[in-house]
Amino acid sequence: MAAPTTLPLSRSRVAGLLAALLAFLAPLALDVPGLDEPGERMLAIFLMAIVLFVSEAIPLVATAVLVIFLEVLMLTEQALLPLAEPAASSREIWATLADPVIILFLGGFLIADGAAKYALDRNLAALILTPFRSDARRAMLALILMTAVLSMFMSNTATTATMFAVLLPVLAGLPSAAARTGFALAVPVAANVGGIGTPVGSPPNAIALGALAAQGETISFISWMVATVPLMLLLLLLAWAYLGWRYVPARTPLALNLSTNFDRSPAAIVFYLTAGATVLLWLTEAVHGIPSTTVGFLPVVVLLATTVMTGDDVRALQWPVLWLVAGGIALGHGVASSGLDDWLIGLVDWSMLPPAMLLLVLAGMALLLSAVISNSAMANLLIPIALALAGTLGLDMVLVALVVAVACGLGMFLPVSTPPNAIAYATGTVTTAQMAVAGAAVGVPGTLVLALVLPHYWSWIGI
Known part of the structure; x- marks a missing residue:
C-alpha cells in the first residue's frame, strides 16, 4: 500500500504557517481598541x-474547515474559554457545511460529473464545432461560446479539461503556432467568463449567495443570469475579437475532423432528462416558486435512486470545493455576528467616496487580488466585509455582492489565478506573458463595465 502523499514542508510553507500563527495570536494578546472580546477572537481567525x-x-480547503472549527471553539457556547455572551451558536456554525447554497452546488457538481460520465459534454462540443471546420475564426467563436455555456453549469475546471480533450485535434489542424496559442487561450478565458453567468458557475457566486442569505437577502437563479449574462456575452465577444486579431488572421484554414456518438442507453437518457429538467426548473424559478437550492437536490435524488449515478460518483465529487464554500459562509457569519465587520469598516471613512467610486474600488480589489490569490479565497475574505460596508452606507447588498463576486471571477491574469489558466499553461502553447495580456484585455474592461455601467442596468430592470 502506497504511503499517503503530503505537501513538502518548504521554507515558504513554514514561513506562511509562522506568519499565520502570529496573526492569530496578536489580537488575542493585545487589547484592540474599540473591539470587544468576541470581535478580538474573530479578528484572530x-x-x-x-x-x-x-x-x-x-490547502485552501484546510483553511476553510479550520475557520469553521475555530469559530465553534472560540465564538459559541462550546468555546474553550467561555464568553459572557456567545457571538453565535455552534449549531449555526456547523450548519454552514449543509447550507442551502452547498446543496445547490452539490446538484450542479453531480450534473457536471454525469455529463462527463455519459460523454454529453464532449459530444455537444463536437456537435457545435463541426459546422465551422473550414474557418478558424468562426470555429474559435463557437469554441468560446460552447465553453462558456458549459462553464455556466459545470465546474470551470472540468469544462476546461473537457474542452482541451476536444481541442487536441483542432490544435493539430491549425497552420501556425500563433493560431494554436489563440485557441489555447480561448478556452480558459471563456471558462472563467462563463462562470459568472449563473449561481452555480463558480465558487465566488456561491459564496456571495450564502453571504446574502445570512443578511436576509436573496437573488433567484434567473435573476442572477439576467444580471450577468449580458456582461458575459460582451466579454466573450471582446475575447474573440482580441484573440482573433492577435493570433488568428482572417481566412485562416482549419482542418477539423470531429465525430459525435451520443450515448443512447437507458441510463444516459434518464440523465439527459434529469439534467434538462433541473436546468429548466432553475430557469423558471419565478414561475413555479421552488427555490433553486431545493431544485439543486432534485438530480441528487433522481440520479442516485435510478442508479444512473452511484455512491462512487458521489465520492468523486469536488467535496473540497464545497467545503471551501462552506468555510466562506462560516467566515462571513463569524465576521457579522462578532461585530468585527463594523469595526473593520470604521477604520476608514468610506462615506467620503461616491457610491460609483466605492463599487469601482471593491471591484478593482477583487480583480487584482484574485489574480494572485484563489478567486474563491478572495471572495471568502472580501464579500463579508463588502456586504457589511453596504449595510453601513445604505447600498444595495445584492448589487454589491454581484459586483464583488463577478470581479473575483474576472481575475485571470496568471497561470496561478484559476485552474483553467493552469490547465492551459500546462499545454506548453501559452506563455505567462500571453496569458496576462489576454486576461487584462478581458478582465480590466469587464471590471470597469461591471462597476460603472451595470449598476444602472440592474436598477433599470429592478434587480
Missing part, C-alpha cells in the same frame, strides 16, 4: 485566514 489563503501554507 480572520487574520489567520488571510495569511493562510494568501500563502497557501496549507
